[in-house]
Amino acid sequence: MCNGLRQILARTDKVLSSRGNKDIYIFRGLVHNHQVHKELLERGIKDIINDIDKIPKDSTIIIGPHSAHYKEIEMISQKANVIDTSCNRVQRVINSAIELAKNNDKIVFVGSREHEEAEIIRKHIPNLIVLTSEKEINILPQKEKLGFVCQSTFNSNVYKKIKFEVHLKGLNASFAKSTCKDVVERQIAIEELCHMADIIIVIGGFHSNNTKILTKICKSKNKNTIHIETASELNADLFKNIKTVGITAGASTPDYIIIEIFKKVLAMNRNKKNNFLDQINILQNYMRLSFYTISLYICRIKYKIFTKL
Numbered sequence: 001m002c003n004g005l006r007q008i009l010a011r012t013d014k015v016l017s018s019r020g021n022k023d024i025y026i027f028r029g030l031v032h033n034h035q036v037h038k039e040l041l042e043r044g045i046k047d048i049i050n051d052i053d054k055i056p057k058d059s060t061i062i063i064g065p066h067s068a069h070y071k072e073i074e075m076i077s078q079k080a081n082v083i084d085t086s087c088n089r090v091q092r093v094i095n096s097a098i099e100l101a102k103n104n105d106k107i108v109f110v111g112s113r114e115h116e117e118a119e120i121i122r123k124h125i126p127n128l129i130v131l132t133s134e135k136e137i138n139i140l141p142q143k144e145k146l147g148f149v150c151q152s153t154f155n156s157n158v159y160k161k162i163k164f165e166v167h168l169k170g171l172n173a174s175f176a177k178s179t180c181k182d183v184v185e186r187q188i189a190i191e192e193l194c195h196m197a198d199i200i201i202v203i204g205g206f207h208s209n210n211t212k213i214l215t216k217i218c219k220s221k222n223k224n225t226i227h228i229e230t231a232s233e234l235n236a237d238l239f240k241n242i243k244t245v246g247i248t249a250g251a252s253t254p255d256y257i258i259i260e261i262f263k264k265v266l267a268m269n270r271n272k273k274n275n276f277l278d279q280i281n282i283l284q285n286y287m288r289l290s291f292y293t294i295s296l297y298i299c300r301i302k303y304k305i306f307t308k309l
């Protein structure tokens, strides 16, 4: 899981512990992951609420990583207690767009049209242009000054390609640095892994935008890519004739789900010939990808494997 969501969940935890079972709601969603969402409901969050008019008086509203328009926050504050957990990297995208617009730039958002960041920026800049790939570059106005921002979790290569094409066309444009470091690192790491592994397992919510992008990148490099949410979706047939398994995960995937899947892959692998080499391959590839997670846990697993030999 990315650093931003870790901090957001830690803050949510504190709110849940300090406010007991009082009315606590999440405004428009916190984490694009069904399992985390289910846990939050079990722990006392009442629901996700999308409509400000439906917010109960004196309730507590947690605003998630994608924030909300400042007027919406003002309206919510009039009836409820607001805990704004918005991620500063998302905020950077929104602020960059607002700043560029102040210079009379025509703002171009590179990302998904329906993504929360596009929706919030549209509330500040109604005539926002959205580009989802370099193939759409011809829709850009030729004579106006353009200011580009990229969705924090978008494919950083697509942003680079658009930048290249825009310069090639000689358009007057500036580009804000707005992709999230956590996401870009994952995207770079999987490039190499896709060539080394016989199967790639991408773990994350089916409705998580950054996981879908990760899966798309993996599929373009390694056709034998599967996207799963939990360990229950794995079966032995997937690993027939497989020697090396590559594992990666979206920014919103909790560590315990990654660990469960990792353990299940190892367990299935133990029954095969040459299992030691296979396991080490999995470990090496996994360690390369685990920037923020379970390195101690991996050492323990590695130790177990060595002692088994």
Ligand code: SF4
Binding pocket: 002, 003, 004, 005, 065, 087, 088, 089, 090, 152, 153, 180, 181, 182, 183, 251
């Ligand atoms: S992926 Fe990046 S931008 Fe999104 S919540 Fe995590 S740290 Fe923030």
